[in-house]
Amino acid sequence: MLDKIASLLEEVKNLHAQTAADAEALRIKYLSKKGEISVLFDEFKQVSPELKREVGKKLNELKVFATERINNLKESFAEQQNEGSATDLSMPGTTYVCGGRHPLSVVKNDIIEIFGRLGFTVAEGPEVEDDWHVFTALNFPLEHPARDMQDTFFINTNPDILLRTHTSSVQVRVMEKQQPPIRAIFPGRVFRNEAISARAHCIFHQIEGLYVAKNVSFADLKQTLIYFAKEMFGPDTQIRLRPSYFPFTEPSAEMDVSCSLCGGKGCGVCKGTGWLEILGCGMVDPAVLEANGIDSKEYSGFAFGMGVERIAMLRYQVKDIRLFFENDMRFLSQFKSAY
Numbered sequence: 565m566l567d568k569i570a571s572l573l574e575e576v577k578n579l580h581a582q583t584a585a586d587a588e589a590l591r592i593k594y595l596s597k598k599g600e601i602s603v604l605f606d607e608f609k610q611v612s613p614e615l616k617r618e619v620g621k622k623l624n625e626l627k628v629f630a631t632e633r634i635n636n637l638k639e640s641f642a643e644q645q646n647e648g649s650a651t652d653l654s655m656p657g658t659t660y661v662c663g664g665r666h667p668l669s670v671v672k673n674d675i676i677e678i679f680g681r682l683g684f685t686v687a688e689g690p691e692v693e694d695d696w697h698v699f700t701a702l703n704f705p706l707e708h709p710a711r712d713m714q715d716t717f718f719i720n721t722n723p724d725i726l727l728r729t730h731t732s733s734v735q736v737r738v739m740e741k742q743q744p745p746i747r748a749i750f751p752g753r754v755f756r757n758e759a760i761s762a763r764a765h766c767i768f769h770q771i772e773g774l775y776v777a778k779n780v781s782f783a784d785l786k787q788t789l790i791y792f793a794k795e796m797f798g799p800d801t802q803i804r805l806r807p808s809y810f811p812f813t814e815p816s817a818e819m820d821v822s823c824s825l826c827g828g829k830g831c832g833v834c835k836g837t838g839w840l841e842i843l844g845c846g847m848v849d850p851a852v853l854e855a856n857g858i859d860s861k862e863y864s865g866f867a868f869g870m871g872v873e874r875i876a877m878l879r880y881q882v883k884d885i886r887l888f889f890e891n892d893m894r895f896l897s898q899f900k901s902a903y
């Protein structure tokens with residue numbers, strides 16, 4: 565037995581392998597269940613008691629040595645394999661498919677950035693609102709048609725809880741918490757019970773703006789909007805304010821920008837008028853300031869609200885608003901480099 569162990573030890577010391585498969589074959593030959601060393605362990609049971617100690621020690625040493633030797637051979641092949649693949653310059657590279665921002669996010673971020681330069685911060689409010697924040701605090705008379713079931717989605721049958729129809733509700737959320745000066749914009753989703761078409765959707769996005777401080781005038785509003793229009797649509801852009809009506813502003817106006825496609829001459833996009841309507845605005849009605857705990861003798865303010873889809877449609881020549889919500893990659897991937 566001792567001779568057998570000594571000769572196996574010599575054999576193992578001189579083992580060589582050309583490939584990983586050779587090394588594995590050696591493991592099977594010596595160390596697997598039926599391998600030569602394992603067989604010796606079976607025979608060890610018959611060794612006479614006085615020799616057991618010495619033979620057992622040698623046998624164990626043989627097994628430890630063989631295991632280490634064969635493992636080393638195997639590892640050397642594993643390392644070689646890794647080195648090979650790391651330097652294989654003919655391997656095709658991994659393709660990374662880059663995503664991009666949604667065009668509505670691109671436009672929203674641009675608007676936030678432009679107003680940011682004028683000192684406007686950003687605030688948000690809830691999409692599920694109550695009547696007070698969407699209508700009552702904004703000076704909507706009780707019988708005003710905008711409260712009609714036609715326009716508003718109500719939650720269950722409770723006429724007090726509804727999906728906001730405009731982001732003007734965030735004006736109220738901010739004014740009830742903060743005294744002037746307030747200078748912020750409020751981007752967000754709004755909901756209206758409207759038939760979906762190329763021009764209208766029941767879910768869309770608005771950005772509301774509010775500036776309340778001492779001595780805020782209509783001239784401040786106009787100057788702010790001119791700055792925005794030129795930054796957004798280009799330095800040659802002209803604006804036009806038309807008198808309008810909103811319950812929460814007095815006076816109220818709608819703003820048109822000169823059509824950037826035809827430069828104001830008239831084309832299909834501006835329907836021959838040379839102008840494109842892009843937002844509503846006005847001086848905050850004193851009744852709205854008072855309803856929100858702000859002294860209207862001390863403070864005045866202006867507000868404006870615009871649709872993000874409308875501006876994105878004008879900027880990117882998108883003819884159908886539904887494209888923004890369908891997540892068709894053929895549409896979205898055109899805006900990958902837009903930001």
Ligand code: DAH
Pocket residue numbers: 729730731732772773810812813843844845846867868869870
């Ligand atoms: N909330 C209005 C709408 O959804 C837009 C608007 C008009 C907002 C005039 C304003 C404003 O702040 O002063 O149609």
